[in-house]
Amino acid sequence: MKVLGPVQLEVDGVPVRLTPLTVRLLVRLVAAGGDAVPVRQLRRDVWGLADEPRHLDQRNRNEVQKRVLELRRALAPGQDGAGTNILRTEQQVTVQGPETAYRLVLRPEELDSARFTAIVSDALLAPPATAAHRLAEALSLVRGRPLAEVSGEGFAAPFVRRLTALQETARRELVRVQTDLGRPELALPVAELIAYDHPDDAEAARVLDTLRAELRARHGAELLRHRVPLPGQRADVVLLRGDLFDQADCNLVVGFSDTFDTETEEDLVISRESVQSQLVDRLFDGRRRLLDDKLRAGLRKTKAVGTESARSKPLGRRVRYPVGTTVVLPVDGRRVFAIAYSQLGNDLVARSSDRDLRLSLENLWASVAVHGLFKPVAVPLIGSGLARVTDLDRGQLVALIVDSFIDACRRYPALTPELRLVIRPQELARTDLTPVEQRFQDLVLGHGAAD
Known part of the structure; x- marks a missing residue:
């Protein structure tokens, strides 16, 4: 029986319907807390009837007995006499003589x-x-x-x-x-x-x-956190305001051009403000040649797609690799995934597109699945810097990265426990995160992928 709210009577798990007066009778007996309630008290509380001389109130007593019988049958349907064990009849001695009373006896459960x-x-x-x-x-x-x-x-x-x-x-x-x-x-x-x-x-x-x-x-600096809503997945997507290189517990993703240039002198090839330049300073103590050696070692098994002449490209590296190439760089027990998502023109201007970025991300997640050590992966807002993906704004870039990660989670169930997308504070005001929230809402509701 449920009385913590609207009264509900269930017998063997089946709801039982009672007439309104019988419900009031049941509630009155429950409120007594296991004590017996005399008939006169029931008439006052349930029916709102004043006391009458004993020789005149037989009809009222019959009405009480009628409701008691209905309640007993409801409490123990089809069990003759069982209802009397739950709703018991007793006699109380009063100054006016013996009086019938009723007691509801229920086990705590x-x-x-x-x-x-x-x-x-x-x-x-x-x-x-x-x-x-x-x-x-x-x-x-x-x-x-x-x-x-x-x-x-x-x-x-x-x-x-x-x-x-x-x-x-x-x-x-x-x-x-x-x-x-x-x-x-x-x-x-x-x-x-x-x-x-x-x-x-x-x-x-x-x-x-x-x-x-x-x-x-x-x-703290978290802007968004969602669990990837796929069966068997326990990966989180986190958007964080901060610095990529402060994520000391993560593998890092750093974008490169198809020539994997690292030269920053006089800002002619690579800007000193670029993520690649920060990679040299923050993780390689300014030793650019050490990074170059690791990149060359990682590219040995990748077939180049062409080599520029010194005349056509006098500055920077001249060997080009396919867009989407991913190089795994071991650094202090974790990995830096260097992905080529743009093409560096001979005019030293990096150019990329929605298609290039999607391909690069697909190859990135495949590499993370093999070499990521099941560590969290921190990714900057790739495509928002000098190698601008001009057909997408920052919010759409975030959504594209998240969308590709969710698709990769379907292919690689043990990809990473967390994708941490790090947005620099100066980029935040210009980044609409609505597309990402909409993507997760669509997934939770079972809709198709967001555009």
Whole structure:
């Protein structure tokens, strides 16, 4: 039987419908908390009838008996006499003589309010992890105000008041233990309910503000985090405001041109502000030749597609490799994936396209699946720098990178636990992240891929 909200009677898991008066009778007996209720009291509380002389109230007593019989049949359908064990008839001695009374006898597991009380009482004495589990279990039983049909009536007031107070205790204790366990994200929804129900409670408002501040601080530089919504996948996509080379726990992705140039002198071939230049300074201590040696070693098995003459390309490297070539560079126990996603013209201007970038990303993920050591992978906003993919804005570039990663997760189930797309603070104001949110919404809803 469920009374933590609108009354629901179920027998062997099957809902039972009762007439409104019989529902009131049942609720009145539940509110008695296992005590016997005299017929005269039932008439007053359920039917709203004043006491009459005993020789005149036989009809009223018959009405009570009629509803009692209906309730017994509902409680134990098809079991002759079984209903009398649940709804018992007793005789009470009064100054006016013996009087019939009725007592509802239910086991704790048969009444949700009894289960709720027992679980909360147990949880209040338990260690935090056990308490959190038990309190959440207890609160899941609550569907609304106890004895909702009669919560404003005097006979129900003590019962409702006790359960409401216990529910409030359970909610506040759940917020406390979840916070102690370092789970503010689980404490927050409960704290919000408490603050909503008690708008003038300064302590509830303070707790809510503290939880929200803690969660904001936990996100730090994170702009977005979603779990890839594919069966069997536990990979996250994270958008982060920051510096690619501060991601010390990640493999890194660095974009190159098809000639894999690294020369930055006088900014003629590669800009000193480029990611390639930062790679030399941040991970190779400024030793450009060491990076060049690693690139040459990684390119030995890749067939070049052409070689420029010194006359046509007097500066920089002249050997060209296919767009999409990926070179794996081992650095301090992790990997730098150097991908050629643009073509460096003989005029030293890098050019790329949507198609080039898609191909490069496909090859990147294939290489990560083999050489990535199942580490997180940090990627800059490839295509937004000097090798500009002019047919896509920054938000679309983010969506393209994320979309290619999700497609790769279908092909390589153990690709990486996390794609961390790092956006520089100065790029953020010009980057619309709506396409990425829409992509995840489409996936969750089972729609097709976003454009």
